[in-house]
Amino acid sequence: MIPYGRQSLDQADIDAVVQVLQSDWLTQGPGIEAFEQAMALRCQAAHGVAVCNATSALHIACLAAGLGPGDWLWTSPNTFLASANCGRYCGAQVDFVDIDPHTWNLDAQALERKLLFAAAKGRLPKVLVAVAFSGQSCDMRRLAELAERYGFILIEDASHAVGASYAGRPVGCGEFAAMTVFSFHPVKIITSAEGGMVMTNDAELADHLRRLRSHGMTRDPAQMRGDSHGPWYYQQTELGFNYRMTDLQAALGLSQLNKLDEFVQRRRYLAERYRQRLQELPLTLPRSQAEAQSAWHLYVVRLQPEGLRRSHREVFEGLRAAGIGVNLHYIPVHLQPYYQDLGFAAGDFPEAERYYAQAISLPMYPGLSDDEQDYVVEQLQRLLRAPEAA
Structure with a gap:
């Protein structure tokens, strides 16, 4: 059977994973930051925050955007379930914008019409998840203009689009979207077996994303309430999750990035x-x-x-x-x-x-x-x- 998609692995990928298996760090080690920095450099973005899969990346991106009960998330109906479910995880309402008949991406003209109606009804979205279907970005320039006019936060679900470009710059650079989400599932462009990453140019968002991926926990005294008790001390400052990527995954992703x-x-x-x-x-x-x-x-x-x-x-x-x-x-x-x-x-x-x-x-x-x-x-x-x- 010829599959519709599959991973492409070589000996360098295997060696990278074996090297981690022989090291002191299987998870929460230096490989994570190395992968994040390499992706940020590739995308011309300031920050990358690696997580266990793209669904968790979408979830914490929405939380970092402040999405919650009483808010609305809009996205395309032509996408995988996670692009909508991430809003529901936050307790928000979800709605959809129909697709462009030519690109099969979210239709910017349909979005503008829907925003005009929503503004009159007082039901504007807090977050728009713009899906780069099949590897091609939406009309991000137009979506960014509408985001500024109507005050919603634009998140690009670029799970399909690692290595793509828009307006002459890499997808994930942050020129148009506040956050961009990538997937490293085996059938995607590069793989870390399972894995995802959020790219952003906002340092505060990046810090928030890092806390959310690890139980809402911090070891930074500047983010704590009161004084630190010592070098062992940490605080949970909000409700977070265990969405961490392992060093095994990061090593595979970093090796794949070279190709x-x-x-x-x-x-x-x-x-x-x-x-x-x-x-x-x-x-x-x-x-x-x-x-x-x-x-x-x-x-x-x-x-x-x-x-x-x-x-x-x-x-x-x-x-x-x-x-x-x-x-x-x-x-x-x-x-x-x-x-x-x-x-x-x-x-x-x-x-x-x-x-x-x-x-x-x-x-x-x-x-x-x-x-x-x-x-x-x-x-x-x-x-x-x-x-x-x-």
């Missing part, structure tokens, strides 16, 4: 090969916006239903039967039973629902060979052009 340019270059090469080979098929192919350079975590196509003699499901299952592990990113979050219990329903975000009815994620990872990619294309051609022979 980031190679990985992204290969993904972009594969994306261009897909574009060239699929453009004559009844498919809508991914479209880039002017200022964004995608990292191509995903390569998603949409079936054009006009003239097709197979259903969306039949094409999907036909590819699986041919040994191609296609996937679908994503089921619109508002259609999940949990969110329908909160009042959402089919028809609320029609563009995201149209997208869902047509989308298929094709294999995309650095280890995908040209021959394997050609086989994927051949099977799509077989299913879309000659149904009677399938």
Whole structure:
């Protein structure tokens, strides 16, 4: 089976992890800060705060933004559950903004219309989570302008976008978003097995994020109430969590970071090969916006239903039967039973629902060979052009 995505590991990655296993520090050691500093340098950001996964990164980013009961978080319905759930973890209400029909990211025009209505009703969001779907940022320049006008905090969920750029600068630089979240899950651009990181240029936010990832605890006398009792002393100043990354994960992530340019270059090469080979098929192919350079975590196509003699499901299952592990990113979050219990329903975000009815994620990872990619294309051609022979 050709998977839709998989990690790319080599001996250097294995050696980096073994070196930590042979050291004195398996967790809470120097490897964490080394990975954070390397990511910050790569992103041209002031601070990186490593955590155990991107969901925890989103959670503490929302808490550091002050999100809580009575507040609203808005995000895209075309995302993984965590982009919305992080608001619920904070006790906030969640709402969605429909997607752009061309980029499949959160639609800045739809957002502006919704903000005008929300301002009149006194229900503006406290936080907007802008998802860089498939590796391409939203229209972050426009979103940042709206954030300033309406007073919400902009968090970029760039779980798909390590190594991407926007407006000529690395995603995560902090020019447009107060905080940017990355994921290092095995199918992402680089992996630490599991892991995430929050990037920010705000020193106070970074300090707060570090406390939140470790039980709300500090050893800094300047952050304590009263005097320190001695060098052993710590205080819990707020409710935090055990969201720490291990040195094993950090060592793997740091080793992978050395190959980031190679990985992204290969993904972009594969994306261009897909574009060239699929453009004559009844498919809508991914479209880039002017200022964004995608990292191509995903390569998603949409079936054009006009003239097709197979259903969306039949094409999907036909590819699986041919040994191609296609996937679908994503089921619109508002259609999940949990969110329908909160009042959402089919028809609320029609563009995201149209997208869902047509989308298929094709294999995309650095280890995908040209021959394997050609086989994927051949099977799509077989299913879309000659149904009677399938």
